[in-house]
Amino acid sequence: MQALILSIVLTVASSAKVTWLPNSNFNSPKNFKDGKLPCSKQTVIFPERVQGAVRFQSDNLAKELILPITGEMLLEGALYLGGVDSKEECVEENKYFIDKTVTSWAYPDVWASPRFNEATPDAERVPCSDDSVEFPSNSEFSLFLPELTQHIQELKIGNQYYDTVTFKDRALEENTAQQFYHNNHQTTGVVVEENKCRSQANRGCPCQEFTLEINCESKYCAVPACSQPIKPIGHCCKVCGGAVSFEREQSFHYMEFKEFVDKIVASYKDSSIVYHVGIIPPNTVQVVIVEKGEYTGLSTVIANDIDGQLSRHWYLGVEALKVSGAPLSSSGSGFKIALSMLSAVILVFGGVYAYYYKLPSPREFLPSLPAFGRGSSAGLLSRFDRRTESIVSLTRRDSTATVASGAGFATAFRNPLYDSKRGRVNVMDSDVDDDKKQ
Structure with a gap:
């Protein structure tokens, strides 16, 4: 008798009501991508083609409607475009109508x-x-x-x-x-x-x-708010969170394992955590853990905890753990900072490189002058460079550059290595010079 009562209780507890959602009614929030009806500041965008008739059954507000190329609209109520409503939370944005008339x-x-x-x-x-x-x-x-x-x-x-x-x-x-x-x-x-x-x-x-x-193919997948999102078995879209899967033993008991997962999740005392334990034919068990609302990464911590405490008697064969990366709100900001610093460094070094090696120096050339005197050059070439520190004087420090009238310019120059060599080498007069002096 007790066994019969237990069996009935388990059967009732496992059964549930499953309701069909598709409805072509414009006034149904479930027909919009975000599950909310549009307001006066929002533009409603329909798919290019609507298979069935979309019914407007009561007063409707919207900024404008982007109608499908083909489809049927049945207006049974009022439609106010660009009107004003009393919703303070109404934000100007696009609202997407999902065609579920033929499914x-x-x-x-x-x-x-x-x-x-x-x-x-x-x-x-x-x-x-x-x-x-x-x-x-x-x-x-x-x-x-x-x-x-x-x-x-x-x-x-x-x-x-x-x-x-x-x-x-x-x-x-x-x-x-x-x-x-x-x-x-x-x-x-x-x-x-x-x-x-x-x-x-x-x-x-x-x-x-x-x-x-x-x-x-008919599933709309939002962009996950994490780096390296995962795709658990049976999911159409990638999600942020964690998943543990394994091949169960013949002695595996669903309710006992679910209680094991319940205790671990409850120990974190966070109401944003939701999870699902399912059997994937023919013999795979999967636990999927995600977060309601903003993704913080706690679901991945719990998935790691379940994986670490998973006793060997639960499974045989391959056991796998999947976890997503950090939230985009944090990983994205760190990436932007690093990218900004890298860009600044590249710009600095690029500017230095271009300044010294790549950019042509502004030059001005004086017109050629006639030659004066023997040994003088055919003309004069002078360079004026904005990089004054790069100009090397070709005149000895202790010499006086003079220009003889009518004899051209002096040809004396200064050897840049002269002073350094002079400090290290004693210059001796040769015997040949001594003989000449005598």
Whole structure:
């Protein structure tokens, strides 16, 4: 009796309601990239092509609309462009409308559930065999049903519940606000039945016979706020945080391992940390840890802690750890400072190099003068250089340069090495000179 009660409790605890999100209503915040409706200072940008009709059902505010090339807009309420609203937090920016009117069961971001959080991989954001699936009332969409059979526990469209047979009849209907497309008339790809799976070792998407391949092409990926972001298994986008994955043993128990992770995360006492423990077919366990709001790097510290405390009895084979780098807010500022210092050094040395070696010296040439006297040159070439310290005097320090009238200029010069040699060498008169003197 106790075992039966425990089994029922575990089954109820693991099941959840999964709600279909796509809706072509302009007034739904979920149809905008940031999950918020536009205000009077913001420009709404639609995709180039909208598959279904976008419905404006109440008063709407926006600065302007950038409409699609093709698509249909149904205006049932007022639309105020460039008006003024009372929202003090309204900031001038672009708002992007996401077309979710024609989607697939296996698209990312089309299902919502309390068991999903920021760390849940896109591959696991689909209904599981013990989930209750609900399509909201007054929603318009076209849905391609899964090609591989998916089991769910309950199905509700609006206020009406369906089983496998009645849902098939509903899906064959035409001219309704909710259009369901499937491959053949024999099955819809959705089986509604009571979940008979009781194995807690198979959590992740428990007891789903076929795993769907998520189409990541429709996923919008924001730029991660960290250096070297990671891409955990099943994620469409790179994220900031940490991930630990390993191949589980046959004796692995999901709930026991989750309690192990719970204790480590709780020890840090930080409400911004969220994590997900999932089973990736056929036999891989993955823990993904991220942070809500601003990324600080704490999630990577916790991932390292889990990896360090991971007991050998949890896994066999390969065990891997992935962690992202520092926040861009800190690593970016350090990089900018280093880049600025490097640029300053390069500019200084570049200026010195160009000044002394590359830039041509400004020169002025005096016109050629006629030669005077024997031995004089044909003319005079004088250079005036702005680098006065580079001018070398060619006149002896103790000599007097005189110009004889009519005899040209003196040809005396000063040897720059003369003084240094004179200090080190005693110049002796040769015998030849002595003989001449006699």
